[in-house]
Amino acid sequence: MTSPDSINLEHLNHDRFKSWSFSQNICTTCGICSSSCPVSGVEGFDPRKLVRMVRLGFQEQLVETRWPWICTMCGKCAYVCPMKIDIANIVRGIRSLRDRDQVPGILHKGIDAALKTGNNLALPKEDYLFILEDVAEEIAAEPGFEGFKAPVDKEGANILTTIHNKLVNTHTEDLKHWWKIFHVAKEDWTLVSENWEGTNWGYFTGDDTAMKTFIGRIVEHMEQLNISSLMCPE
Amino acid sequence: MFDLLTDYIRSGRIRLDKTKITYRAAYHDPCNYGRKSQELFGHGYYEEPRWILDQCISDWVDLFPKEGHQYCCGGGGGTLLTPYRDERIHYARRKMEQIKRTGAEMLVVPCHSCHAQIKAVAETYGMPDLRVKYLWEVVADIMIID
Ligand code: SF4
Ligand code: SF4
Numbered sequence: 350m351t352s353p354d355s356i357n358l359e360h361l362n363h364d365r366f367k368s369w370s371f372s373q374n375i376c377t378t379c380g381i382c383s384s385s386c387p388v389s390g391v392e393g394f395d396p397r398k399l400v401r402m403v404r405l406g407f408q409e410q411l412v413e414t415r416w417p418w419i420c421t422m423c424g425k426c427a428y429v430c431p432m433k434i435d436i437a438n439i440v441r442g443i444r445s446l447r448d449r450d451q452v453p454g455i456l457h458k459g460i461d462a463a464l465k466t467g468n469n470l471a472l473p474k475e476d477y478l479f480i481l482e483d484v485a486e487e488i489a490a491e492p493g494f495e496g497f498k499a500p501v502d503k504e505g506a507n508i509l510t511t512i513h514n515k516l517v518n519t520h521t522e523d524l525k526h527w528w529k530i531f532h533v534a535k536e537d538w539t540l541v542s543e544n545w546e547g548t549n550w551g552y553f554t555g556d557d558t559a560m561k562t563f564i565g566r567i568v569e570h571m572e573q574l575n576i577s578s579l580m581c582p583e
Numbered sequence: 584m585f586d587l588l589t590d591y592i593r594s595g596r597i598r599l600d601k602t603k604i605t606y607r608a609a610y611h612d613p614c615n616y617g618r619k620s621q622e623l624f625g626h627g628y629y630e631e632p633r634w635i636l637d638q639c640i641s642d643w644v645d646l647f648p649k650e651g652h653q654y655c656c657g658g659g660g661g662t663l664l665t666p667y668r669d670e671r672i673h674y675a676r677r678k679m680e681q682i683k684r685t686g687a688e689m690l691v692v693p694c695h696s697c698h699a700q701i702k703a704v705a706e707t708y709g710m711p712d713l714r715v716k717y718l719w720e721v722v723a724d725i726m727i728i729d
Binding site for chain 1: 673
């Protein structure tokens with residue numbers, strides 16, 4: 350089923366989401382959220398309908414439909430909602446209820462890989478360090494950047510920075526912008542050799558446990574290397 | 584990130600050559616630095632990137648609507664990593680209309696997801712030549728190097 354247009358009333362259960370604190374019960378069904386949402390109408394989706402279904406406890410249909418996965422959790426609907434209903438987090442809550450092997454795309458696979466290897470790509474440490482060095486050498490070949498090096502695991506640096514996995518995959522050129530800025534600003538900065546992943550896909554899939562693990566790793570780096578500032582543009 | 588760039592520019596640790604970018608640019612507020620940051624940390628980053636752009640580009644403009652009312656690019660919340668490509672393209676139509684209306688040749692975004700999404704859909708919406716750049720990329724491009 351892609352769109353829950355036929356509702357099985359046996360699934361109606363007002364108490365289902367009682368513990369959710371997103372104010373879903375005070376929705377006035379005004380529809381302002383739906384007018385503001387760029388994907389209203391796609392597969393019968395609109396946020397007002399979704400909030401209503403949460404209110405009525407139609408859990409099976411909500412979890413099964415694509416709705417929470419085509420919504421980008423952008424928060425525009427909540428921004429205009431007169432009742433301040435936290436619609437984006439309701440969506441995240443519904444995402445969290447899917448069986449993990451039913452999570453669409455590469456989201457959960459990336460999380461699994463990151464939990465095991467420290468990054469979403471399962472990129473081995475040697476390859477990762479090789480890419481960093483390679484890019485650093487390219488920068489060093491440019492005028493004004495002679496002798497440029499990308500510091501790794503530098504204790505006591507001023508700034509620690511994480512990496513978006515695509516930058517050590519298909520977009521290595523885009524590693525250069527920040528590195529060059531650091532160089533010109535004479536910043537004392539460092540990358541890390543392990544658990545360097547800057548994205549947190551646990552946030553996307555509603556996986557709080559994974560999300561906390563990933564954040565915990567960054568905190569651990571900062572404690573171990575004695576660094577107080579983090580630059581995480583992911 | 585914005586604070587750091589602002590600090591480098593204000594303190595003179597990096598100097599910029601504003602004459603380098605001669606065409607019009609437009610700025611897009613990512614949901615996470617705007618609405619989400621406002622909600623979670625009590626501060627939406629709206630002014631900071633605009634101040635930075637003022638230092639970088641003489642002709643840059645806002646999309647309409649902007650800031651808290653900004654449209655999402657359509658690639659956020661992990662949707663870029665799902666197979667729902669058609670939905671993503673459809674989602675982006677408002678964003679692309681916004682950009683088209685400004686007449687800008689370049690869109691500046693400070694977000695990896697927005698960057699990937701706009702690049703992926705630009706051609707579909709008849710803007711194959713639209714340049715999409717990270718805010719820090721713009722800064723790095725026009726930095727004065729001694
Ligand atoms: S804008 Fe708020 S109150 Fe109105 S329908 Fe949407 S969720 Fe309900
Ligand atoms: S958070 Fe989801 S439902 Fe709300 S406006 Fe954005 S895409 Fe639409």
